[in-house]
Amino acid sequence: MxxxxxxxxxxxxxxxxxxxxxxxxxxxxxxxxxxxxxxxxxxxxxxxxxxxxxxxxxxxxxxxxxxxxxxxxxxxxxxxxxxxxxxxxxxxxxxxxxxxxxxxxxxxxxxxxxxxxxxxxxxxxxxxxxxxxxxxxxxxxxxxxxxxxxxxxxxxxxxxxxxxxxxxxxxxxxxxxxxxxxxxxxxxxxxxxxxxxxxxxxxxxxxxxxxxxxxxxxxxxxxxxxxxxxxxxxxxxxxxxxxxxxxxxxxxxxxxxxxxxxxxxxxxxxxxxxxxxxxxxxxxxDISYVYRALVLGIADYLRKTGFQKALVGLSGGIDSSVTAALAAAALGPENVLGVSMPSRYSSPGSRTDARILAENLGIAFREIPIEGMFSAYLAAMNAGGPPRGDLAEENIQARIRGNILMFISNREGYLTLTTGNKSEMAVGYCTLYGDMSGGLAVLADVPKVMVYELARYINREREIIPHSVLVKPPSAELKPGQVDQDSLPPYEVLDAILQAYIEEEKGAAEIAARGFDPELVREVIRKVDRAEYKRRQAAPGLRVTSKAFGTGRRMPIAWRAG
The missing domain is CATH 3.60.110.10 (Carbon-nitrogen hydrolase)
Incomplete structure (x- = not known):
C-alpha cells in the first residue's frame, strides 16, 4: 500500500x-x-x-x-x-x-x-x-x-x-x-x-x-x-x-x-x-533554518491577517537591516517600504547605510527627518528652557518615529514591523510607544548574537547589508556618542546570561557559577524582571528559541523576590 x-x-x-x-x-x-x-x-x-x-x-x-x-x-x-x-x-x-x-x-x-x-x-x-x-x-x-x-x-x-x-x-x-x-x-x-x-x-x-x-x-x-x-x-x-x-x-x-x-x-x-x-x-x-522560519512567519502573519505590504523603520543599524531583508524575502521587495527618520544625533554613516540597504534590497525608501518635530517637543516640554539630555528626551525621538510609522501604516495600509531583538526586549532596552510600535515583532525572539549570524547569512552570496553595519558598535543614536555598551554588557556575555535565565530557567547563583560576575548576573536578572510590563504591551513576536516571551513565558508584572 x-x-x-x-x-x-x-x-x-x-x-x-x-x-x-x-x-x-x-x-x-x-x-x-x-x-x-x-x-x-x-x-x-x-x-x-x-x-x-x-x-x-x-x-x-x-x-x-x-x-x-x-x-x-x-x-x-x-x-x-x-x-x-x-x-x-x-x-x-x-x-x-x-x-x-x-x-x-x-x-x-x-x-x-x-x-x-x-x-x-x-x-x-x-x-x-x-x-x-x-x-x-x-x-x-x-x-x-x-x-x-x-x-x-x-x-x-x-x-x-x-x-x-x-x-x-x-x-x-x-x-x-x-x-x-x-x-x-x-x-x-x-x-x-x-x-x-x-x-x-x-x-x-x-x-x-x-x-x-x-x-x-x-x-x-x-x-x-x-x-x-x-x-x-x-x-x-x-x-x-x-x-x-x-x-x-x-x-x-x-x-x-x-x-x-x-x-x-x-x-x-x-x-x-x-x-x-x-x-x-x-x-x-543551521542558521538558514532560523532565516527560513522567520521568512515564513512574516509571510503567513501578513497573509492570514489580511495585509499585503510591510513597513520598516530603517536606522542604519543591524536589527532594522535584518528585519527589512527578511521582510523583502517574505513579501517581495515591491511590498516593503523602508523609512529613515534621522535626528540631530543620527550619524551620516547610518543615514547612508539605510539608503544603501534599501537600494540593495530593491525596496521603496523614504527619508523623513524628525528634527523639526523633536525641537518642537523640546521647546514645549522644557517650557522654553535648554534641553536636559535626559531619558525622556532620548525616548521622545523613538516615539516620534513610532508615530510617523503608524501614520503611514494607517494612511497607506502597511503593517509596521518592529525591529527590537530578544536581548533588548529582555532587559527593557526599548521604548514603549516608540520603537515597540507595530503589528509584528520579527526579531523579538532572536538574541543579538544570532541577529549578526542572520546578517552574515543574508550576505552569503553578495553584500546586501552594508559591511559597515556589521562592524560598527550598535547604537540607538539618541544622544551624542551613544553606544549600546554604555548601558549593557557585551552582547556575547548578555546573551549567555539571558539564555541561562530565560530558556534554561536557572537562578542567579547557578548562572554566576558558570564564570559570570555575580553582580552583573543580578543586575541583568533585575532588568529582565522589571521589563515585564513593557513586553506585555509589545507586538506579537515570532518564536524561534525554546523559550520565547509571550504565551510560553507567563510571568507576573507586579511581583518581587522575597
Whole structure:
C-alpha cells in the first residue's frame, strides 16, 4: 500500500479554506497511487485554535465539515486526519451532571464513513501549550487493523514520553508502549509541533530512537506554516524499523511525501520506501533554518491577517537591516517600504547605510527627518528652557518615529514591523510607544548574537547589508556618542546570561557559577524582571528559541523576590 503524507499550512478557523487544501492534496495523492492519505493534528481547524474551541458555532462548523466534506471524500481515498470532536461524559469533579467534552482526535475515514477514532492521550500543558484547557485525554489506546495492517495511531505529544530516551517518564501513560504491546506493525503520528532552533534535530533523533527501541517503522506528519507567534516547520518524515530516515518532506513549505509500505520477508517488520521526490537522510539544521522560519512567519502573519505590504523603520543599524531583508524575502521587495527618520544625533554613516540597504534590497525608501518635530517637543516640554539630555528626551525621538510609522501604516495600509531583538526586549532596552510600535515583532525572539549570524547569512552570496553595519558598535543614536555598551554588557556575555535565565530557567547563583560576575548576573536578572510590563504591551513576536516571551513565558508584572 502507498501512504501519502500531506504536510499542509492551514489557516486557523478557515475551515472552508482548509478543506479546499485537503481536497487538493487528496487529488495529488490519488494521482500518485496512494491508498491512504495522512494529514496533521487538527488539520481541519488549524493549530492552535485556542478559545475558538469554546465557541459552539465553531464546533458546529467542524462537525458539518467532517460529515459533509471529509467523510464523502474518503469514498475515493481513505483519510486519517486530526480534528476536535465532541464527547459526552461526567466531569471529573464527581458531579453526576452530564457534560460535553472535547477530544483532540485522529479520525480514520474510509468508504464515506468513520472507520476508527483515536483520541490524544497526552495533553501538553507547558510552554506555549495549554491543551488541558480544552481537551479531555483519551480513555483507551488500541491498534486498528486497516487494509491488513495493524496501525498504532498517535497524536503529537503521545510520542514524546519514552522513559529510555528522556531518562524519565514525563507522563504516567506511554501510548506508544501500549500500542506496540497491541501488536502494532506501523506507528503513525499526526502532529502540530512548533519550531525552535534545534527542534528538528531533537525530533528526528527521538523518532529514530523510538523506531530502534520497538523495531517498528514510524510515519510522522507535521503541520507547516506560521500561526500568530508560532512557526511550524513541517519536516514530516518516515523512519524504518532500524531507525533510518527513509523519507523526508520539505521544511517550511507545504509538501506531499508518498511512501511505499511493504513487508520484509515472512513475519518481518514493515518496510518503508519514499516514492519519487522523497528526500532521505538527516536534515542539517543551521542558521538558514532560523532565516527560513522567520521568512515564513512574516509571510503567513501578513497573509492570514489580511495585509499585503510591510513597513520598516530603517536606522542604519543591524536589527532594522535584518528585519527589512527578511521582510523583502517574505513579501517581495515591491511590498516593503523602508523609512529613515534621522535626528540631530543620527550619524551620516547610518543615514547612508539605510539608503544603501534599501537600494540593495530593491525596496521603496523614504527619508523623513524628525528634527523639526523633536525641537518642537523640546521647546514645549522644557517650557522654553535648554534641553536636559535626559531619558525622556532620548525616548521622545523613538516615539516620534513610532508615530510617523503608524501614520503611514494607517494612511497607506502597511503593517509596521518592529525591529527590537530578544536581548533588548529582555532587559527593557526599548521604548514603549516608540520603537515597540507595530503589528509584528520579527526579531523579538532572536538574541543579538544570532541577529549578526542572520546578517552574515543574508550576505552569503553578495553584500546586501552594508559591511559597515556589521562592524560598527550598535547604537540607538539618541544622544551624542551613544553606544549600546554604555548601558549593557557585551552582547556575547548578555546573551549567555539571558539564555541561562530565560530558556534554561536557572537562578542567579547557578548562572554566576558558570564564570559570570555575580553582580552583573543580578543586575541583568533585575532588568529582565522589571521589563515585564513593557513586553506585555509589545507586538506579537515570532518564536524561534525554546523559550520565547509571550504565551510560553507567563510571568507576573507586579511581583518581587522575597
Amino acid at each position: 502507498r501512504i501519502a503524507l500531506a504536510q499542509l499550512n492551514p489557516t486557523i478557523g478557515d475551515i472552508r479554506g482548509n478543506v479546499a487544501k485537503i481536497r487538493e492534496a487528496m487529488a495529488r495523492a490519488r494521482g500518485r497511487g496512494a491508498g491512504l492519505i495522512v494529514f496533521p493534528e487538527l488539520a481541519v481547524t488549524g493549530y492552535p485554535p485556542r478559545d475558538l474551541l469554546c465557541r459552539q458555532d465553531f464546533l458546529e462548523r467542524v462537525e458539518r465539515a467532517l460529515a459533509g466534506d471529509i467523510a464523502p471524500l474518503s469514498k475515493g481515498l481513505p483519510i486519517l486526519i486530526g480534528a476536535p470532536v465532541k464527547g459526552t461524559g461526567v466531569p471529573s469533579g464527581g458531579s453526576d451532571t452530564a457534560a460535553a467534552f472535547l477530544f483532540n482526535a485522529a479520525l480514520l475515514y474510509a468508504g464515506g464513513k468513520l472507520f476508527y477514532r483515536q483520541d490524544k492521550s497526552l495533553l501538553p500543558n507547558y510552554d506555549v501549550f495549554d491543551e488541558s484547557r480544552y481537551f479531555k485525554p483519551a480513555e483507551h489506546r488500541e491498534a486498528v487493523t486497516f487494509n491488513g495492517l495493524r496501525l498504532g495511531l498517535t497524536i503529537c505529544e503521545d510520542i514524546w514520553n519514552d522513559k529510555d530516551y528522556w531518562n524519565r517518564q514525563l507522563y504516567e501513560v506511554d501510548p506508544v508502549e501500549e500500542l506496540v504491546a497491541g501488536e502494532t506493525a506501523l506507528l503513525i503520528n499526526i502532529s502540530a509541533s512548533p519550531y525552535h532552533y534545534g527542534k528538528i534535530g531533537l525530533r528526528v533523533d527521538m523518532l529514530r530512537s523510538l523506531a530502534r527501541k520497538y523495531h517498528r517503522p514510524i510515519i510522522y506528519v507535521n503541520q507547516v506554516g506560521g500561526n500568530d507567534e508560532l512557526i511550524f516547520d513541517g519536516t514530516s518524515l518516515a523512519v524504518d524499523a532500524a531507525g533510518n530516515v527513509v523519507g523526508l518532506a520539505a521544511s517550511f513549505a507545504e509538501d506531499l511525501l508518498v511512501l511505499e509500505v511493504g513487508r520484509m520477508g515472512a513475519g518481518g517488520p514493515l518496510s518503508l520506501v519514499a516514492v519519487k521526490d522523497g528526500r532521505a537522510g538527516l536534515p542539517h539544521e
